[in-house]
Amino acid sequence: MKLRPDYLIVAMERLKATYRILAPADEVRARTEAVLLEQTIETPVSVGNRYPFVREQMMGSVLELTEHPRGGFRAVLSLPVVTASIDPAQFLNVLFGNSSLHDNVELEDFELPARIASMLPGPRFGIAGMRARLGVTGRPLTCSALKPVGLTTEELAGLCAGLAAGGIDVIKDDHYLADHPFSPFEERVRACLDAVAEVYARTGHRTLYVPNLSGTPDQVFRQAEHAQQQGAEAVMIAPMLLGMPLLHELVRSRLEVPLLAHPSFAGNLRIRPATLLGRLFRLFGADAVIFANYGGRFAYPKEVCGEIAEALRAPWRDLAPAFPVPAGGMTVERAPELVEYFGLDTMLLIGGSLLEATDDLSDRTRAFVESVSRAAAAFGAAP
């Protein structure tokens, strides 16, 4: 048997991507062909046609063009895997690079070719791995945040101790916590790890403290190394602020602990939220993804939040499921409703509503934790 060059084998696989295109019916075919061109050869077709390899392998095609249930049209494009599988940045580039600049094109979804799944193998820990670290099964994880920015290290560590003593599972830095003069990164990590360790020694309750990493790639890599050396068992980044390729490199080469992803700067990239925060964040390796929940400070519709959660947990090749972390103006009182809507494999994040407790922070935290446990028991018992 004669061996073919690698790229010819690869070229047989295709990246299928679905877009929503807002255009009048008599223009949508041309609009779709333009998107195809933009995401592939980005030159006039006559230029592509001159080169046999380009003509046969790189042009892609329009597989389907139908009406979209939410208005406009649904276009399924077949794109060359050979360009998308070169590196994580090129994957995003081929999926939605220049077309993101068109105000009438949205990325809806994509099918994951094997070649890209081997480049981007997804979460290393996921739901099961994080549960194993905490020894928690059968109920959602509970999570809170250290804020507001401006507190001293001592004040933050005090909040940590109070939340941990109340039985919370996970405490993450607010995404505004960075290497500030009033609470330097290394000092904060040490103090917060000590605070949760002290509670563990005293009560046997285990809490993960999750520092936020921020800055340029070198700063983030140094923070990741330092946090792990100090014993941090998870870290957080905001992938859209720092770059999705950095997320990939962090989880593949720099981290031996789970990673929480924060949605800051994810804005409206004209990518369906479940595709960006659910599928792409999971694919790039996030073990848990925070998103703005319905009914809080943000205006995400309930069904969009459900779609994000499902995208994070749904069976998908060999990718481990990741925790959905609904957040943003949640209250202790809403815990039962959220457990019922998102189910047990969820991490419920309540920040301000715990911190504004005028009574004891630990008591308020305990009320949250117990409410989640009760709701989980009821959920488990439901028909």
Next chain:
Amino acid sequence: MKLRPDYLIVAMERLKATYRILAPADEVRARTEAVLLEQTIETPVSVGNRYPFVREQMMGSVLELTEHPRGGFRAVLSLPVVTASIDPAQFLNVLFGNSSLHDNVELEDFELPARIASMLPGPRFGIAGMRARLGVTGRPLTCSALKPVGLTTEELAGLCAGLAAGGIDVIKDDHYLADHPFSPFEERVRACLDAVAEVYARTGHRTLYVPNLSGTPDQVFRQAEHAQQQGAEAVMIAPMLLGMPLLHELVRSRLEVPLLAHPSFAGNLRIRPATLLGRLFRLFGADAVIFANYGGRFAYPKEVCGEIAEALRAPWRDLAPAFPVPAGGMTVERAPELVEYFGLDTMLLIGGSLLEATDDLSDRTRAFVESVSRAAAAFGAAP
């Protein structure tokens, strides 16, 4: 005189940011306060008020709230520099992190405090530095792109030679060119540098070949190092694909040559294009910024393109002006119009329209270069 802690001095400076807020008149004040909270303490006000430093320094304020000429309202917020000046990612986070998730808030603009200008000093070369490298004054620079993706190294080097022989100033990789099996990065860089060097030796005409860097931070840093070692005199990245903090680190610690920024994945982040592509890309250090021009493949209005160009070149503290690079479906025939609209301190990028020449690529390139020179002379002579 008693010295105050650093943060108290810093705290006297404020980051003034302007947003466009789409809300009914009777809700806009509450909506604006919510944006302020989101971009500062991100907890209920009662929580912030407990801590004197937070209350006095971190809460920010609403400076103005007026009707916006394009509809909705214009809100000017005062935000704490102390959080925004910690690292380049936090600057973006404080400017438009979580608020980018609100579908009724757009970032319009910002004023640059001294503290942030010293963290982000902008282009290292800018227009003057790039002109000096090429020895070109008094006219726009001419630029073309190597594409489509899928060509072999030999084919790309052949295009390079043809474009350089036609007198082009700058040849950039297409943003889809990465480390592909049919044209590996290192092989391509060598071959393209050789191609332009050969034309220089033969004709005395100097062309900059600009390789595209793509991948994770480590991959990009390795490519940057390799390209410079080989003699590349400029490089290109797509900052929104790779992460804005990476752009900063690249220009501050890894590059001794100018950087071109590509707009791929810049989508509609609900940031005014002139603010994102003009002010932010320049502030983070791009020496030239490619953007989708009016009247081409993209639907950017003419005045938006003019605003982007102005934002890149306008006097702004000590920041060097950067080249605007209008692109995307431009044609040789439009060169005079574009010179007239964008002026002399512009880099005109024409890709497909040169490459589709069925006659000689060098002839077609020469026609473009001469057309720009003639238009520049007319522009210079204009009253």
